[in-house]
Amino acid sequence: MLPVPGVRPRRRGLVCFRPQIIVAAMVILGTLMVGFGIINVKERIMRISVEEVFETVRMTIEQNFDIRTVTLGVNLKDCADRNLAAFNKRIFKRISEMGKRLNQCADVLEAKYGIPITNRRISVTPVALLIESLPRKISTAVSVAKTLDRAAKAADIDFIGGFGALVQKGMTKSDELLIDSIPQALSQTERLCGFLNLASSSAGMNMTAIEKVGHILNALAAKSKNGIGCAKIAVFANVPEDNPFMAGAHHGVGEGDYSLNIGISGPGVVREVVANNPKCDLTMLSEVIKRTVFKITRAGELIGREIAELMKVEFGIVDISLASTPKRGDSVAEIIEAMGVSRIGRPGSTAALAMLMDAVKKGGAMASGNVGGLSGTFIPVSEDAGMIRAVRTGALNLEKLEALTSVCSVGLDMFAVPGDTPADVLSAIIADELAIGVANNKTTSVRVIPVPGKKAGQIVHFGGLLGSAPIMKVSKIASPDFIKRKGRIPAQIRALRN
Numbered sequence: 001m002l003p004v005p006g007v008r009p010r011r012r013g014l015v016c017f018r019p020q021i022i023v024a025a026m027v028i029l030g031t032l033m034v035g036f037g038i039i040n041v042k043e044r045i046m047r048i049s050v051e052e053v054f055e056t057v058r059m060t061i062e063q064n065f066d067i068r069t070v071t072l073g074v075n076l077k078d079c080a081d082r083n084l085a086a087f088n089k090r091i092f093k094r095i096s097e098m099g100k101r102l103n104q105c106a107d108v109l110e111a112k113y114g115i116p117i118t119n120r121r122i123s124v125t126p127v128a129l130l131i132e133s134l135p136r137k138i139s140t141a142v143s144v145a146k147t148l149d150r151a152a153k154a155a156d157i158d159f160i161g162g163f164g165a166l167v168q169k170g171m172t173k174s175d176e177l178l179i180d181s182i183p184q185a186l187s188q189t190e191r192l193c194g195f196l197n198l199a200s201s202s203a204g205m206n207m208t209a210i211e212k213v214g215h216i217l218n219a220l221a222a223k224s225k226n227g228i229g230c231a232k233i234a235v236f237a238n239v240p241e242d243n244p245f246m247a248g249a250h251h252g253v254g255e256g257d258y259s260l261n262i263g264i265s266g267p268g269v270v271r272e273v274v275a276n277n278p279k280c281d282l283t284m285l286s287e288v289i290k291r292t293v294f295k296i297t298r299a300g301e302l303i304g305r306e307i308a309e310l311m312k313v314e315f316g317i318v319d320i321s322l323a324s325t326p327k328r329g330d331s332v333a334e335i336i337e338a339m340g341v342s343r344i345g346r347p348g349s350t351a352a353l354a355m356l357m358d359a360v361k362k363g364g365a366m367a368s369g370n371v372g373g374l375s376g377t378f379i380p381v382s383e384d385a386g387m388i389r390a391v392r393t394g395a396l397n398l399e400k401l402e403a404l405t406s407v408c409s410v411g412l413d414m415f416a417v418p419g420d421t422p423a424d425v426l427s428a429i430i431a432d433e434l435a436i437g438v439a440n441n442k443t444t445s446v447r448v449i450p451v452p453g454k455k456a457g458q459i460v461h462f463g464g465l466l467g468s469a470p471i472m473k474v475s476k477i478a479s480p481d482f483i484k485r486k487g488r489i490p491a492q493i494r495a496l497r498n
Contacts, residue, residue: 087130164196218426317370332378343389344387383465415447
């Protein structure tokens with residue numbers, strides 16, 4: 001979900017993998033059939049048709065199916081120390097060693113099955129918890145950030161997440177210190193990503209923290225080219241502890257020492273099956289999508305479990321989210337348009353997206369008892385060619401984008417606004433989006449990029465998988481008096497739900 005300039009993404013060629021892909025397809029399909037009692041183990045390869053094998057092969061070669069990420073969650077709580085140098089030494093050693101093992105095992109599985117594993121990532125215990133006993137200086141948090149970044153680079157890990165805090169109800173001195181350090185920490189590192197959980201359905205919304213974050217984002221944007229540092233932090237309501245996707249990944253406090261989580265992605269696969277069924281009604285179309293997601297979920301779990309076994313760590317979850325890239329045919333927006341919506345953002349988009357979300361979740365839940373993380377459908381503006389077209393043609397604006405997030409994961413993602421957008425407006429946008437998550441008991445988040453020097457209607461090119469973002473129009477006056485009240489919006493009542 002998040003490539004950072006300066007970090008080389010893995011894009012291994014597939015031609016040499018084609019025999020392995022065929023073998024993988026037979027193994028995966030055999031696993032499915034055995035699991036449902038269709039055939040026994042001895043018969044499984046014999047009963048798989050050539051068409052079924054090559055359907056799985058086409059998913060990988062032609063439709064951009066991949067394992068978007070393998071993310072190793074690492075507990076760092078036992079590395080805590082009152083001495084900063086000693087603490088940094090411990091976390092560097094653990095992350096660099098485990099990162100190298102993750103890469104080695106991922107390479108083995110990629111070669112075995114021929115299914116590309118695009119990113120290898122690590123998530124760690126929320127850093128605000130780890131620096132409680134260290135000197136309370138911004139330089140302390142920045143030092144830890146740089147150590148995490150160096151460890152990821154030493155292990156050739158693409159991204160490392162967890163530089164964040166859980167502040168949905170209140171902030172400790174350590175939490176405030178970490179938040180204040182974000183502009184320096186994320187602008188001076190390449191592979192480090194951050195998160196903040198600012199709200200939850202059980203605690204309500206921490207408006208004091210939300211007000212603060214608007215200023216933090218503007219400061220971070222000013223310190224990084226085209227505001228790109230803001231792409232490395234996501235703010236949440238109801239953040240999951242086992243999310244493998246950046247920028248929000250962290251190793252939750254309820255997790256064990258290690259957990260291997262898989263993020264699969266197949267918007268190109270789903271788009272293809274939707275386009276191949278132009279005449280069926282929506283009931284049947286939902287079934288077609290569900291069966292497709294079932295197949296790609298099983299493929300992801302198979303690879304995830306084998307990597308976990310090789311590493312001798314616990315297997316965590318499969319995140320079944322459809323995550324777009326700017327590559328042709330790898331767009332969630334184009335799935336909605338293949339359903340019959342003329343352009344995402346126009347009337348009908350919300351209903352179509354809700355149906356897609358439901359089918360994805362049902363297919364994943366049927367395929368695995370280990371579905372977790374975000375597990376939905378991402379609609380990032382800059383990373384999805386169809387979303388970019390919709391904004392540029394006027395079919396999609398910020399208000400409609402917010403409406404779409406009420407039925408999908410993960411929220412307002414990777415959208416750019418003018419660089420002179422006031423901090424209170426950024427905070428108000430965040431508050432609106434997180435309120436949707438709190439009221440509906442779902443995960444929502446915001447990744448907004450104020451781009452210095454840019455105005456509405458212009459476009460900024462981030463490069464790589466981050467794509468290009470049209471600068472979206474946003475009011476310069478929002479709710480300054482509301483935002484500056486701060487405090488906490490209480491949790492929603494659980495009764496009287498009409």
